Amino acid sequence: MNECGICCLFFLFSWLLFSSKRRAGDRFIEANFTIWTKGKPETPPAAAFTTQKANKTNLRREKSVEAEIPIRPLIMKSFRKLPKWNFDDVYNEDAPSWPTTCAKSLRKSRDEMFRKAFLPNIRLFLHKDNINVSEWNRLSHFNSPFGFMQYKYDEVMAAVKLIPKPTEPLLLPRPGGDGCVRCAVVGTGGILNGSRMGAEIEAHDYIFRVNGAMTTGFEADVGHRTSVYVHSAHSIFKSPQLLKKYGYKSAPHDEGIKYVMMPEAMKDFQWLEGLLKGRKVSSGPYHGKQPRRYYSGQYNESRFYVLHQDFLRYVRNRFLKAANLQSKHWPVVRPTNGAFTLLLALHTCDIVSAYGFMTDDYKKYSHYYIEKTKKKKNVLHPRHDYKLELNLWKKLHKRKIMTLYQRKKTQNH
Ligand SMILES: *[C@@H]1O[C@H](CO)[C@@H](O)[C@H](O)[C@H]1NC(C)=O
Ligand SMILES: *[C@@H]1O[C@H](CO)[C@@H](O)[C@H](O)[C@H]1NC(C)=O
Ligand SMILES: *[C@@H]1O[C@H](CO)[C@@H](O)[C@H](O)[C@H]1NC(C)=O
Ligand SMILES: *[C@@H]1O[C@H](CO)[C@@H](O)[C@H](O)[C@H]1NC(C)=O
Ligand SMILES: CC(=O)N[C@H]1CO[C@H](CO)[C@@H](O)[C@@H]1O
Numbered sequence: 001m002n003e004c005g006i007c008c009l010f011f012l013f014s015w016l017l018f019s020s021k022r023r024a025g026d027r028f029i030e031a032n033f034t035i036w037t038k039g040k041p042e043t044p045p046a047a048a049f050t051t052q053k054a055n056k057t058n059l060r061r062e063k064s065v066e067a068e069i070p071i072r073p074l075i076m077k078s079f080r081k082l083p084k085w086n087f088d089d090v091y092n093e094d095a096p097s098w099p100t101t102c103a104k105s106l107r108k109s110r111d112e113m114f115r116k117a118f119l120p121n122i123r124l125f126l127h128k129d130n131i132n133v134s135e136w137n138r139l140s141h142f143n144s145p146f147g148f149m150q151y152k153y154d155e156v157m158a159a160v161k162l163i164p165k166p167t168e169p170l171l172l173p174r175p176g177g178d179g180c181v182r183c184a185v186v187g188t189g190g191i192l193n194g195s196r197m198g199a200e201i202e203a204h205d206y207i208f209r210v211n212g213a214m215t216t217g218f219e220a221d222v223g224h225r226t227s228v229y230v231h232s233a234h235s236i237f238k239s240p241q242l243l244k245k246y247g248y249k250s251a252p253h254d255e256g257i258k259y260v261m262m263p264e265a266m267k268d269f270q271w272l273e274g275l276l277k278g279r280k281v282s283s284g285p286y287h288g289k290q291p292r293r294y295y296s297g298q299y300n301e302s303r304f305y306v307l308h309q310d311f312l313r314y315v316r317n318r319f320l321k322a323a324n325l326q327s328k329h330w331p332v333v334r335p336t337n338g339a340f341t342l343l344l345a346l347h348t349c350d351i352v353s354a355y356g357f358m359t360d361d362y363k364k365y366s367h368y369y370i371e372k373t374k375k376k377k378n379v380l381h382p383r384h385d386y387k388l389e390l391n392l393w394k395k396l397h398k399r400k401i402m403t404l405y406q407r408k409k410t411q412n413h
Contacts, residue, residue: 068134071137074141074149076143076149079330083141087138087141089318091123091311091314093119093123094122101173105180106349106351117318118318124311125166125308126160128162129165142309143331145334146312146313146316147313151266151269155266162276163272164302166302167302170344180350181348182204182205183205183208185345186210188210188213188368189338189357190362190366191359191362191369192369193366199223204353205227206349207228209226209228209341210235212242214246218369218370226254228259228260229260230262231261232261233268233272234267235337236294236295237294251294253297253298254298256298257303258305259295259305260305261307262340264334270284270287271284312334315340320392324385329382329383335384339389342402353402354404357404358393359394360394361407
């Protein structure tokens with residue numbers, strides 16, 4: 001054989017290998033995710049296909065696990081409303097964190113509607129050991145924060161592969177108690193201003209707070225302790241700036257506090273990478289910022305949790321499916337961080353009381369309890385369906401799944 005012949009054979013061989021792999025990948029996509037709703041997905045950026053650049057040895061090995069390559073990123077713009085997949089409502093579940101001995105646990109509720117929606121063991125947290133390529137591919141069908149649609153595998157994985165596997169459940173029953181985990185979830189709602197609920201809130205085993213959770217100066221109304229603080233990169237980074245005029249200095253940082261991150265966008269993964277490495281953020285809007293500074297010395301990887309996309313999507317699908325998801329605005333429509341926090345409590349506590357969440361008479365109060373004066377109009381962001389959330393809190397209260405704090409007539413102002 002002459003030189004050219006060898007050469008040609010080599011090319012033919014590589015082409016065959018490569019194209020059979022490409023087809024294998026496509027077959028996988030079709031076999032599992034058949035419902036591409038509109039047209040073909042766009043050409044993949046190179047980064048999503050790094051595994052295809054692998055050498056011959058790699059290729060052969062991968063052929064035996066041919067499902068294991070990241071699919072081409074789906075583009076949000078190609079869907080005019082929330083896309084539908086036949087695995088929308090399929091979620092990972094984990095083993096229960098502890099056997100519930102609490103007789104009054106909301107897990108034991110007999111309420112039909114709640115039981116139909118509630119998955120007591122839904123996977124709550126994302127970490128390096130519960131993600132792999134097939135998970136990535138599944139979750140790439142859902143927009144952020146419900147999945148990884150339009151994201152690049154390598155960019156997200158750089159952070160996710162650092163997230164430690166939680167070594168203990170988020171909450172445990174207090175030793176010597178009756179086995180019930182009692183939680184207060186404190187939202188930021190104006191209803192708390194002048195409420196004098198501080199002592200009642202403090203009487204709970206654990207206190208959840210979220211976003212701009214200011215306590216200094218508001219103790220009589222909202223208490224002072226924080227056991228679980230739920231935040232996004234935006235809320236922990238921006239709150240000191242936005243709420244400076246109210247005297248807010250930093251996120252809660254009680255000794256032993258548990259931090260829970262709600263990863264709402266790509267910037268949250270960039271934040272996470274910096275935070276987990278203990279370095280400055282290397283790209284995106286927080287470039288050059290030092291995330292650990294925002295946790296006031298209380299960041300500790302054994303007390304840090306990242307909400308799982310399955311949990312966030314389950315909350316949306318089963319509890320807070322906004323009508324606006326059927327409009328062209330669908331990519332930005334999602335429950336509030338307060339809603340995710342309250343639902344997290346309903347999945348990690350036995351008895352839950354919610355304070356500072358929306359009630360029927362919300363128009364009487366300022367938007368946030370820290371506001372000294374009531375604005376003419378409450379600013380309600382169109383990305384959230386507040387009415388839907390309000391109705392859910394009312395329903396859960398009425399059905400005795402949780403207690404929603406509502407002001408008594410005499411307390412009105
Ligand atoms: C090809 O991949 C194998 C397995 O990962 C590795 O051991 C080998 O060094 C690679 N060869 C080249 C030429 O990169
Ligand atoms: C990938 O992760 C999912 C979810 O954690 C798990 O169920 C599945 O077995 C994993 N697959 C592989 C090939 O490891
Ligand atoms: C992190 O938290 C755990 C559990 O609360 C504790 O045992 C450990 O000493 C802490 N580590 C540091 C470096 O503070
Ligand atoms: C907050 O509460 C105080 C005391 O009850 C009241 O005077 C004030 O008007 C309230 N502020 C708002 C914004 O509702
Ligand atoms: C995640 C998933 O559904 N994987 C399936 C993809 O399709 C192949 C072939 O049909 C199955 O073997 C996998 O289990």
